[in-house]
Every structure is written in C-alpha cells, then in structure tokens.
Amino acid sequence: MAESTFRVWRGDGETGGFQDYTIETTTGMVVLDAVHRIQAEQANDLAVRWNCKAGRCGSCSAEVNGMPKLMCMTRLSDLPMDEPVTIEPMKAFPLVRDLVTDVSWNYRVKENIAAFQPRKPDNEDGSWEIFQEDVDRVMEFRKCIECFLCQDVCHVLRDHHLHEEFIGPRFMVHVAALEMHPLDTGDRLETLRKDQGVGYCNITKCCTKVCPESITITDNAIIPLKERVVDRAYDPLAKLLRVVRRKGTPA
Numbered sequence: 001m002a003e004s005t006f007r008v009w010r011g012d013g014e015t016g017g018f019q020d021y022t023i024e025t026t027t028g029m030v031v032l033d034a035v036h037r038i039q040a041e042q043a044n045d046l047a048v049r050w051n052c053k054a055g056r057c058g059s060c061s062a063e064v065n066g067m068p069k070l071m072c073m074t075r076l077s078d079l080p081m082d083e084p085v086t087i088e089p090m091k092a093f094p095l096v097r098d099l100v101t102d103v104s105w106n107y108r109v110k111e112n113i114a115a116f117q118p119r120k121p122d123n124e125d126g127s128w129e130i131f132q133e134d135v136d137r138v139m140e141f142r143k144c145i146e147c148f149l150c151q152d153v154c155h156v157l158r159d160h161h162l163h164e165e166f167i168g169p170r171f172m173v174h175v176a177a178l179e180m181h182p183l184d185t186g187d188r189l190e191t192l193r194k195d196q197g198v199g200y201c202n203i204t205k206c207c208t209k210v211c212p213e214s215i216t217i218t219d220n221a222i223i224p225l226k227e228r229v230v231d232r233a234y235d236p237l238a239k240l241l242r243v244v245r246r247k248g249t250p251a
Contacts, residue, residue, distance in 0.1 A: 001026050004081050006034055008046070009088040013095040019043075020084060025076055031087065032060050032071035035099070047098035055212060058147030062099050063088045068149040068210045090152040103148055109167050113196075116178055117186040134182035140220060141177035143213040146170065150207035150217055156200045166197030169207035169217050176221035179228070193229045201226070 004025045007018045021038045032050055039046045050060040053072045060071040065079065065086050079085055093101040122129045150169040156162050167175075175192060178184050192198045203226075205218040215221075 002081070004034070004076070005084040006038060007084040007086045008035070008038065008043075008099070010043075010046070010098055011095075012097045016095075018086070018088075025081070027077070029076045030072055031062075031064055031069070031074045031076065031079075031085070034076065034085070035071060035087065047096070047100045049100050056145060058145040058212075061090055061147045061149050061152065063090060063152070068152045070147055070149070070212050073212055090148070092152040092154065092157040093148075105163055106146070106148055106151065106168075106170065109171050110174065113167075113171060113175060114178070114186050114188050114191070116181065116184055118183045119185045128183055130182040134180075138177050138180050138182075140215055141173050143215055144170065144173055145213060147212060149210045149212065153206045153210045154201075155204070155206070156197070162197065162200065166200045169201070169222065171196070172198070172201070172225060173215060173217055173221045176225055179225065189225075189229050189232050192225060193233055198222075198226055198229055 001024045003022055005020055005022045007020050010016055010019045021042050023034060023037050023041065025034060032048075032053060035046070035048050039048065048060070048062075048071075050072065051057040052059070055070055055073040058070070061068065062071050063069070063086075064071065064074050068090060071087070076085070087099065089095055089099045089101045090103075093103050093105065096102050119128075121127055148170060150173075151157055154166075154168055156166045157168050175188055175196075178186060179188060201218075201222050203218050203223060207222075208215070208217045208219070211217060
C-alpha cells in the first residue's frame with residue numbers, strides 16, 4: 001500500500017475549487033476506486049456519477065489529469081503517482097455539482113435526428129438481401145456507450161460552446177450509422193449541412209483518441225459524412241444531374 005494525493009474538483013456551477021485528499025492506494029486500483037475511497041473516508045457528500053464500474057455504461061466520465069476518461073477504466077498504475085492526480089468534471093456540459101455534469105443536451109440532440117427508415121422487404125417473407133460488408137461497416141458505430149467523452153474533448157463544444165449549431169462527434173457517429181445502413185432510405189445530408197454543423201469539424205481526431213470503445217470516429221464516420229455533404233451540395237456534375245432529372249419529371 002502507498003499514500004497518494006488526489007486533487008478533486010468540489011463545487012457547483014457558480015463557485016468551487018480543487019481540494020486535495022490523501023488516501024492509501026493498492027495495486028489494481030482505478031480512479032473510480034480512489035474516488036469511492038475519498039467519498040467513504042473523507043468526503044461523504046462528494047457527488048460522482050457511476051453505475052457499472054466495467055466500462056460499459058459510460059456514466060463515470062470525467063477529466064483525469066486534463067484528459068477526458070472513464071474513471072472506472074483508468075488504472076492508477078498508468079498515471080504519474082508521484083504528483084497529485086487531478087480529477088474534475090467534463091467541461092463541455094453544465095456543472096451540477098463536484099464531478100457530475102448535466103448531459104441532457106445530448107438526448108435532446110438525438111431526438112432531432114431522423115430515425116431509421118427501412119426500405120420495403122426484398123422478399124415475400126418480409127426479409128431483405130444485403131451484403132455482409134455493408135453490415136460490417138456500421139457495426140463499429142453500434143459499440144458507442146454514450147459516455148460523451150468525444151463530445152467533451154471536441155473543441156467546437158468545449159471551447160466555443162456552439163451546442164446550438166453543432167451536434168458533436170457522438171451524433172456524427174449516430175447519423176453515420178443510419179446513413180450508411182444498407183436498409184435505410186432516409187436522407188439526413190441537408191439537415192447535417194444546414195442545422196447540425198458538419199462543417200465545423202476540422203478533423204483533428206481528438207474524439208477518436210479519447211473513445212474508450214476505439215471507434216474510428218473521424219475517419220470512418222465524420223469524414224465520409226463530410227464527403228457526402230460536399231458531393232451533394234457542391235459537386236457541379238451532381239447539381240447538373242439533379243436539374244436534368246427535375247426537368248425530365250412529368251408535370
């Protein structure tokens with residue numbers, strides 16, 4: 001056992017600051033274990049959100065030494081323990097208290113994304129015929145546990161606070177999962193361009209870096225969506241083709 005110091009944010013949306021706690025740590029502990037020990041032994045009123053403690057629910061998102069992480073999946077052995085470990089709430093969302101933030105904005109965003117719209121079945125028995133590679137392409141996106149770490153690290157939300165103009169990388173992934181689904185017939189590209197701010201992303205790949213599920217957010221979701229939007233809105237040949245098709249439509 002060893003003694004280690006944790007610098008934890010305490011306070012609400014109006015006032016607060018860091019407070020140091022020194023506790024005994026043991027081999028195998030994760031940051032959430034340390035927070036629970038602080039809560040049990042020194043700060044019974046410390047507010048922290050958590051649930052599964054297995055990296056599956058996304059509840060215990062926070063910033064550890066300035067980096068968005070799941071506390072339950074961040075081992076102390078991977079941190080420099082010769083100096084205080086800083087634990088603070090996510091910065092992209094309003095603070096409720098201590099380590100708890102209000103992430104309800106994300107659920108409101110999701111409500112405004114057009115739902116899955118399947119095409120008519122290919123066969124009389126109600127089944128479809130699709131290629132396995134098309135299925136595999138969107139399966140990666142379904143690993144998302146909605147921890148919102150990608151939203152937290154995104155500079156458009158974190159630094160510029162453009163929540164009303166940009167849906168963030170988590171929901172770019174959600175839109176990609178729908179747009180690339182082999183059975184979906186919905187068209188979300190114009191909304192993505194005009195209302196959901198796909199143009200704000202400058203593909204720094206910071207969201208991909210913090211994803212605990214290792215989803216290739218930037219390369220496999222955001223960039224393909226940006227390419228589709230550009231092809232639709234700015235490709236002169238595509239524009240000409242749409243005009244010709246419209247003129248050829250019977251009155």
